[in-house]
Amino acid sequence: MFPKKILVSENDSLIIEWDDGNVSEINKYLLRKSCPCALCEVEKDNNHHDYNLFREDKTQISDISVVGQHAIKIIWKDGHNTGMYEFNQLFSLAEKGYSA
Numbered sequence: 474m475f476p477k478k479i480l481v482s483e484n485d486s487l488i489i490e491w492d493d494g495n496v497s498e499i500n501k502y503l504l505r506k507s508c509p510c511a512l513c514e515v516e517k518d519n520n521h522h523d524y525n526l527f528r529e530d531k532t533q534i535s536d537i538s539v540v541g542q543h544a545i546k547i548i549w550k551d552g553h554n555t556g557m558y559e560f561n562q563l564f565s566l567a568e569k570g571y572s573a
């Protein structure tokens with residue numbers, strides 16, 4: 474699966490239009506919690522309830538950019554920008570639906 478179009482909705486969800494025509498919406502909390510960078514892995518280990526990740530500025534998307542042919546980078550309002558979300562990961566997040 475390959476995203477044809479990726480945009481950020483008004484409530485900071487990620488809207489992805491896939492190359493087969495399907496459209497997915499990924500909830501911002503789910504997205505932030507799933508940040509694959511090493512920093513967040515540590516933070517998740519230290520915070521069993523992930524409460525730090527739910528601070529409002531941590532779950533607002535500032536910008537997104539495409540990285541090569543396989544991933545996007547999300548820049549969050551708190552300045553966090555080390556997470557690369559592979560298209561495969563986005564697809565499996567999308568399948569989890571709207572639950573955060």
Ligand SMILES: [Zn+2]
Pocket residue numbers: 508509510511512513514553555556
């Ligand atoms: Zn991260």
